Amino acid sequence: MMLVTGNLLSGKRRYLPALILLLLVVVIWAAFSMADGDDFKIARREVLLRRIGHELLLQSGDSTSRVLPVKKTGGNEYKISFENAFAFHPDSLVRTTQRLLSQDPLAGDYVVNVLNCANGSVAYGYAISKNKKDDIITCLGRKQPKACYVISVRFPSPDSNTATMGYLLGSLVFLALMGYIFLKPVKPQRVLPGNQSAIPDDLPPASIFTLGAISFDPEARKLMINGNTTELTKTETRVLRMFASAPNVIIERSRLQKEIWEDEGVIVGRSLDMFISKLRKKLDPDPTVKIAVIRGKGYRLEITTSS
Secondary structure: OHHHHHHHHHHHHHHHHHHHHHHHHHHHHHHHOHHHHHHHHHHHHHHHHHHHHHHHHHHOOOOOOOEOOOEEOOOOEEEEOEOOOEEEOHHHHHHHHHHHHOOOOOOOOEEEEEEEOOOOOEEEEEEEOOOHHHOEOOOOOOOEEEEOEEEEEEOOOOOHHHHHHHHHHHHHHHHHHHHHHHHOOOOOOOOOOOOOOOOOOOOOOOOOEEEOOEEEEOOOOEEEEOOEEEEOOHHHHHHHHHHHHOOOOEEEHHHHHHHHHHOOOOOOOOOHHHHHHHHHHHHOOOOOEEEEEEOOOEEEEEEOOOO
C-alpha cells in the first residue's frame, strides 16, 4: 500500500510544473480579458435594471404595460422608464433593487432616485452601500401615488486597477490551493472485499408524491393518473413540489412569486392567478385534489378523501 501511495504522489509531482505553467497562462489571460468581462457584466446589469422595472409594475398590479428600454446617461447613471403611470411602495422598491442588484458584482454602492416625469423632481430616493451601516433609507411605509415616474440608478465609476488586482490575487490563491492538493499525501481508498462497491452515505430520498389518485414525479416533471400522463413545465414542477411537500398548508403569494419570477425568470404578461389556474387544470382529473385560493393570504393544496 505504501508503494502504491508513493507512486501516485510521485506521478502528481511530475505533472505539477505543467499545471503551474497552465495556471500562469490563465492568470495572464484573465488580466488582459478583464475589460471584455466588465463589458459583459455591465450588459447583464442593464438586464437586471429592466427586471427591477418589470417587478415594480407587477407589484402595482400592472402585468401588461411595457418597461421601456433602459438608457445610460452621463457618467455611470441608468434610467428606467415606463409606458404607463403606476404607484409604488418605497419598501418594495428598496427590497427589489437590493435583491436584484446583489447579483451584479460591480454594484456594491449605488443611489436610486425616483423622478417625476413632468418636472424631474425627486419623488423618492435612497442610497445603498457595501457597508450596510452607511445605507441611507428613509420614508418607508408611505405609498407613493400613481404617476409617471422615471427611476434613476447611479453607480460609482469602476476602478479597473482594483478589479485587475482582484483577478491576479484570486488566481494566485487558486494556484496555491492546487499546489497543496497535488502535493499533500494521498489517502488510500478503502476497497471492500469481493465484488462489492462503496455505497454512498447520502442516498437520494424517494421523489414520487402521491396526491389523491395522482402520482407526481418531480424528476420526470409528470403527473400520472389512470394510465394517463400529463407533462409539466419546469416552473410548474417547482411550484407543485412546494404544495406537495406541505399539503393542506397555506403558502403565501410572496413565496410563490419568488419561485416563479425570481428563481425561474420572467413570465411576461401573466399574473400569479393565471399561472396557478393553468396548474389547476392539470390537476382536474382528480376532483379530490385542488389548489384553493385563501383570500388575502395565498394558496393551499387541498386533498380530500372520498366518502
